[in-house]
Amino acid sequence: MTSELTFPAPTEPFSVAMLLYPGFTLLDLIGPHQVLSGSAKVHLVAKTLTPVSSDSGAQLVPTCTLEDCPRDVDVLFVPGGTGTFAAMQDAELLAFLADRGARAGHVTSVCTGSLILAAAGLLAGYRAATHWSTYDVLAALGVEGVHERVVVDRNRVSGGGVTAGIDFGLTLLARLRGEQVAKLTQLVLEYDPAPPFRAGTPEQAGPELTAQAQALLAGLARPALEAIAARAGG
Amino acid sequence: MTSELTFPAPTEPFSVAMLLYPGFTLLDLIGPHQVLSGSAKVHLVAKTLTPVSSDSGAQLVPTCTLEDCPRDVDVLFVPGGTGTFAAMQDAELLAFLADRGARAGHVTSVCTGSLILAAAGLLAGYRAATHWSTYDVLAALGVEGVHERVVVDRNRVSGGGVTAGIDFGLTLLARLRGEQVAKLTQLVLEYDPAPPFRAGTPEQAGPELTAQAQALLAGLARPALEAIAARAGG
Numbered sequence: 001m002t003s004e005l006t007f008p009a010p011t012e013p014f015s016v017a018m019l020l021y022p023g024f025t026l027l028d029l030i031g032p033h034q035v036l037s038g039s040a041k042v043h044l045v046a047k048t049l050t051p052v053s054s055d056s057g058a059q060l061v062p063t064c065t066l067e068d069c070p071r072d073v074d075v076l077f078v079p080g081g082t083g084t085f086a087a088m089q090d091a092e093l094l095a096f097l098a099d100r101g102a103r104a105g106h107v108t109s110v111c112t113g114s115l116i117l118a119a120a121g122l123l124a125g126y127r128a129a130t131h132w133s134t135y136d137v138l139a140a141l142g143v144e145g146v147h148e149r150v151v152v153d154r155n156r157v158s159g160g161g162v163t164a165g166i167d168f169g170l171t172l173l174a175r176l177r178g179e180q181v182a183k184l185t186q187l188v189l190e191y192d193p194a195p196p197f198r199a200g201t202p203e204q205a206g207p208e209l210t211a212q213a214q215a216l217l218a219g220l221a222r223p224a225l226e227a228i229a230a231r232a233g234g
Numbered sequence: 235m236t237s238e239l240t241f242p243a244p245t246e247p248f249s250v251a252m253l254l255y256p257g258f259t260l261l262d263l264i265g266p267h268q269v270l271s272g273s274a275k276v277h278l279v280a281k282t283l284t285p286v287s288s289d290s291g292a293q294l295v296p297t298c299t300l301e302d303c304p305r306d307v308d309v310l311f312v313p314g315g316t317g318t319f320a321a322m323q324d325a326e327l328l329a330f331l332a333d334r335g336a337r338a339g340h341v342t343s344v345c346t347g348s349l350i351l352a353a354a355g356l357l358a359g360y361r362a363a364t365h366w367s368t369y370d371v372l373a374a375l376g377v378e379g380v381h382e383r384v385v386v387d388r389n390r391v392s393g394g395g396v397t398a399g400i401d402f403g404l405t406l407l408a409r410l411r412g413e414q415v416a417k418l419t420q421l422v423l424e425y426d427p428a429p430p431f432r433a434g435t436p437e438q439a440g441p442e443l444t445a446q447a448q449a450l451l452a453g454l455a456r457p458a459l460e461a462i463a464a465r466a467g468g
Contacts, residue, residue, distance in 0.1 A: 037290035056271035061293035161424025183433035190395025192434030193427035199417035200426030
């Protein structure tokens, strides 16, 4: 019995560095992690090797520190989360991303991770996706938002909110390893989604549920908008 | 800024115990964890508090041991993984599941987690789902398999392979908290899936990819079938 499932690859596994920070959304990261890890060597990168708490409370263990992360990776990835806006003001994280992102094969994100990439200067002149509730923040950062599930602009690949990470991962895997490996992975992960409700976007959910969700999420984006406005005015 | 996002609930959060074991599939667990954690107190339960390695290598930190897990939980949950067949032969894990499962409000699984529930005697007389590649093992354990994304049979709720955990979580949340809370959660998680390919089931993927996937997965199920046959013959 094997303990890890790896897929036959035409070449060496590609390398992925995924950033962990306090308050990241676990599913933003685990969706693509599950999709890519059969074909890649994945580094879970954080400031220290201490387990990092996600915004649903569960803790994931980093595999390397910012310093120890390989300098050249095929994929640099940033998840979103309720901790996004703190991460956007963390000079050490932004310097790490700017450095690795300058040489990475692909610079990528899911959910509000694109806001952190933007704060690190990695999306200037690129189009990107983010969580549906934060396109105003992306615009305030000077990045053109595109309301699509996965946005590919040259070597920038970004997914929408949370669950978009699976679609993002398969799209990226197809670019890096071809459609057959992506489809094989989709089959192994039995990815034939069947949501029990139609409520995954504001259009589907309708105005009442959207207002409720916005009320839940507004407290998360407001500090970032205020900080951006303060910098612009100062 | 809040560090955890919780949804308004009509009553106290419900309690969920999720079993961690070596070689569990991270996305099996994190899909439902992300869906339920806004409305529930989730316990990540393992033999010890040492981080547990998933079958994609990443390690998750338990929040309590088998002994410390609350004796009465609203939801008992077991993920699948390449470690499933070892877990099916682990008397300590099976005794824990049989004990908590006897009183749990719902006894649940995603992917091959249902095989572990069956090994613990918790699916006798119930219908269940599992990963598409292991319905023969479920049958060998005397459980009627149903090839659906989410199977609800009285208080047993089981999802299909890996990514079915999100659909499973929303279905379970709707039972426990009503459709409006489930839809609000779906909107916050932007769950409007858009798979880039149609390859999530053997029917969609076709015979060639299915044979490749079966070759990858066969080594995982064979030891279980052999052990069941040996017991039946012994």
